[in-house]
Amino acid sequence: MKKHLVRTIEEALKLLGIETMPAIEVEVPPDDSMGDLATPVAMSLSKILKKPPGKIADEIVLSITDRTIFERIDIAGPGFLNFKFTKEYLYLQLGELLKQKSSFLREDIGRGRRVQVEFISANPTGPLHLGHGRGGATGEALSNLLRAAGYNVDREYYINDAGKQVKLLGLSVFAKYQSLLGVEYPFPDDGYKGGYVEDLAKELIRKYGGKYLQMSFSDVSDIFIDYSYNTMLSCIRKELEDFGIVFDTWQSERELFRNGEVEKAIEDLRNRGFIYEKDGALWFKATAFGDDKDRVIIKNDGEYTYFTSDIAYHRKKIERRYDELIDIWGADHHGYIPRMHAVIEALGYPKDKLKVLLVQMVSLMRGGKPVQMSKRAGEFVTLREVIDEVGADTTKFIFLTRRPDSHLEFDIEAAKTQSSENPVFYVQYANARINSIFAHAREKNIPVGTLCDADFSGLSVPDELRLIKKLLMYPMVFEGAANAHEPHRITFYLQELAGMFHPYYNKCKVVSDDTVLTEARLALCEAVRIVLCDGLEILGVTAPEKM
RNA sequence: GCGCCUGUAGCUCAGUCGGAUAGAGCAACUGCCUUCUAAGCAGUGGGUCAGGGGUUCGAAUCCCUUCAGGCGCGCCA
Numbered sequence A: 001m002k003k004h005l006v007r008t009i010e011e012a013l014k015l016l017g018i019e020t021m022p023a024i025e026v027e028v029p030p031d032d033s034m035g036d037l038a039t040p041v042a043m044s045l046s047k048i049l050k051k052p053p054g055k056i057a058d059e060i061v062l063s064i065t066d067r068t069i070f071e072r073i074d075i076a077g078p079g080f081l082n083f084k085f086t087k088e089y090l091y092l093q094l095g096e097l098l099k100q101k102s103s104f105l106r107e108d109i110g111r112g113r114r115v116q117v118e119f120i121s122a123n124p125t126g127p128l129h130l131g132h133g134r135g136g137a138t139g140e141a142l143s144n145l146l147r148a149a150g151y152n153v154d155r156e157y158y159i160n161d162a163g164k165q166v167k168l169l170g171l172s173v174f175a176k177y178q179s180l181l182g183v184e185y186p187f188p189d190d191g192y193k194g195g196y197v198e199d200l201a202k203e204l205i206r207k208y209g210g211k212y213l214q215m216s217f218s219d220v221s222d223i224f225i226d227y228s229y230n231t232m233l234s235c236i237r238k239e240l241e242d243f244g245i246v247f248d249t250w251q252s253e254r255e256l257f258r259n260g261e262v263e264k265a266i267e268d269l270r271n272r273g274f275i276y277e278k279d280g281a282l283w284f285k286a287t288a289f290g291d292d293k294d295r296v297i298i299k300n301d302g303e304y305t306y307f308t309s310d311i312a313y314h315r316k317k318i319e320r321r322y323d324e325l326i327d328i329w330g331a332d333h334h335g336y337i338p339r340m341h342a343v344i345e346a347l348g349y350p351k352d353k354l355k356v357l358l359v360q361m362v363s364l365m366r367g368g369k370p371v372q373m374s375k376r377a378g379e380f381v382t383l384r385e386v387i388d389e390v391g392a393d394t395t396k397f398i399f400l401t402r403r404p405d406s407h408l409e410f411d412i413e414a415a416k417t418q419s420s421e422n423p424v425f426y427v428q429y430a431n432a433r434i435n436s437i438f439a440h441a442r443e444k445n446i447p448v449g450t451l452c453d454a455d456f457s458g459l460s461v462p463d464e465l466r467l468i469k470k471l472l473m474y475p476m477v478f479e480g481a482a483n484a485h486e487p488h489r490i491t492f493y494l495q496e497l498a499g500m501f502h503p504y505y506n507k508c509k510v511v512s513d514d515t516v517l518t519e520a521r522l523a524l525c526e527a528v529r530i531v532l533c534d535g536l537e538i539l540g541v542t543a544p545e546k547m
Numbered sequence B: 001g002c003g004c005c006u007g008u009a010g011c012u013c014a015g016u017c018g019g020a021u022a023g024a025g026c027a028a029c030u031g032c033c034u035u036c037u038a039a040g041c042a043g044u045g046g047g048u049c050a051g052g053g054g055u056u057c058g059a060a061u062c063c064c065u066u067c068a069g070g071c072g073c074g075c076c077a
Helices: A002-015 A042-047 A053-063 A087-100 A130-148 A165-180 A196-207 A217-242 A251-258 A261-271 A306-319 A331-346 A383-390 A392-399 A411-423 A423-443 A462-484 A486-508 A515-539
Strands: A037-039 A070-076 A079-085 A114-118 A154-160 A249-252 A275-278 A281-284 A296-300 A324-330 A355-361 A362-366 A408-411
Touching: A002 A037, A002 A053, A002 A462, A037 A392, A042 A053, A042 A079, A042 A275, A053 A079, A053 A515, A079 A087, A079 A462, A087 A462, A087 A515, A114 A130, A114 A355, A114 A392, A130 A355, A130 A362, A130 A383, A130 A392, A130 A462, A130 A515, A165 A196, A196 A217, A217 A383, A249 A251, A251 A261, A261 A275, A261 A306, A281 A331, A296 A306, A296 A362, A306 A324, A306 A331, A324 A331, A331 A355, A383 A392, A392 A408, A392 A411, A392 A423, A408 A411, A411 A423, A423 A486, A423 A515, A462 A486, A462 A515, A486 A515
Parallel strands: A114 A154, A114 A324, A154 A249, A324 A355, A362 A408
Antiparallel strands: A037 A079, A070 A079, A275 A281, A281 A296
C-alpha cells in the first residue's frame, strides 16, 4: 500500500520537474475519516521550493495521472495530502497477501548482506538473570527480524572462559569442596556465593570423593575451573533453549588465545602504529579515534586485559566478512563503546561497521515492591525462576513491548496476575479464535481451500475495511522496524491488529448461510492469521492454535 | 566533576529522519455469554508530555538550561 503511494507521488514530483527526489514520508492520519495514508511531503518541499505548502500540494494532486487506486485525494491541515484507497484496490491487495503470504509482508532490505548479532554473552559463572533475558529476547527478535528482511544473520554468544571470573568460580567451588569435606579453607573475598557453587562442589565430591583434599588450588585449578564453567555453560545453554533462543555459534575466548588470534590482533595494531609501551605495560592508542583515554592491553604483570581478547574477537568477526556487526550490550557497558569503535577504526574499517545496541537495566519488582538483588551475597532472581513463574512467552512479550533504551520495571506479580488479560494472550487469543473459526467451518463442510480467489466484494462493513487496511500496513511497519532495529514496533502493531480483530469477531459472524460472504470472511480471517503468525514468529513468541 | 540513558494519564509504557485534536494496556465504574473460544466485546472518566528558555509555518520530538532517577568514568570483567 505504501509502496504504491510512494511510487505515485514520485511520478507526480517528476512531472513537476523536481530534480532531487526527497524521501517520501508516509504516515497514518489521526482519524480514519481523513483517509488511509497521508504524506507531509508538500510541507517539507515548501522550504526548498520557497512556495506555500498548499500550492505545492495542489500541484502534486494535479500531477497525479493515474488515480485508479484512489477513491479520494484531499489536501488538509497545513498541507497534508490525504489518500483514500478504493475498495477494489484493497480487495486486490488482500488477494495478493493471501497468495504470497510472507513474501507479501516482508520487504527485502538486506539483499543477502551478512550480519552478525552477538548477544547475551554472559560470563559462565552463574545462572542468567533477568537482564540477560531482556538482551536475549531483544537479540533473538532482532535476528529474526533482520533474517525476515533478507539479511543473512548469524547469532553468536561469546564465552568469557579465559579470564579472572571463571578462575574465581573455580576457586569458589574449590573452597566449598574443601569445607564440605571438613577441611578449613578460606573462601575468596569476591567469590561466588550462590547456591549453585555448593551444588558444583557436591557434584565434584560425588565424582572424585576426597581426591583433591589437601592439595593446593594451583595444582588442580584446571579441573575445578573447567568443570565448573562447563557445567554452568550447559545450564545456560539449556535455559536459553527453554527460553526459545538458539545460537549459531558459541565463540570461546580461550580459543582466541589458543589460535594466536590475540597475538595476531596486537601485531596488527602494532603494525598500524597504534600500540606503545609505558610504565611497563602495553597500550592501545584509543585517543587517536576519539576515546577519552588510551587503554592497556597487556598489564605490567604480563597479563592481558579483558579488552585485549575483545579486540581479537571483533577483529576476527570482521575477518569473517560480515557486512555489519551488531553487539547487544547491557547499558552498564556503554562506556565501552568508544574504545571498541576506536579498535574498528584502527583496524582500518569505518566505525559504523559495528553497531552497539544498548539494552537498559531491568529492575525486578514483586507487587510494586523492588526485589533486592545482591550478586555479592548470591541473592538474585534468575531468568529460569521468572520463566517458570510467568512463562516464556509472557516474559519475552513484556521485554518486547518496550524500547531497548527505556529502563524496564518488571513486576513479576503484575505479569502473573494480569495473566488473564495479558497483552501476549490478547494477541495469541486472536489467532486461536481464528483457528477455531476454521475448525467450525470445516465441520460444516465449507471449503476453505483457495481463499485467495474468493469474491471479496461482500467485505463492506467498516470493521472489515479497517482490518484489511491494517493488514496492508504491516509491510510498512515491518520495514520501519527492520531499518530502525526496533522489534518492539512489531509488538505494538500486533496488539493493534488483535484489537481490531476481536471487536470484528464480536460483531460479525464469519460462518453463515451466505456462502459467498462466508468465503470472503474466512479469507479475511486467514489473512489476519497469516499476519499475526508472521509477527509472532519474528518476536519469537508461540502462536498456539488452541487456548 | 565529566559522559550516556530516562522523565508522557493513578500504574506500566507507545508515539515514525519535527507534522493534524498526544495514544494503548492495566487499575476504577456500567452493561453483554442458549449463538464460530467471555484470555473477548460495548461504554465512562482520566494529561502543565518534569520545569524554564530558544529554533520555525508547526516541538512530546531538535538546541540550551535547571531539577529528578538510573548507569558508567580501572593495569576489573
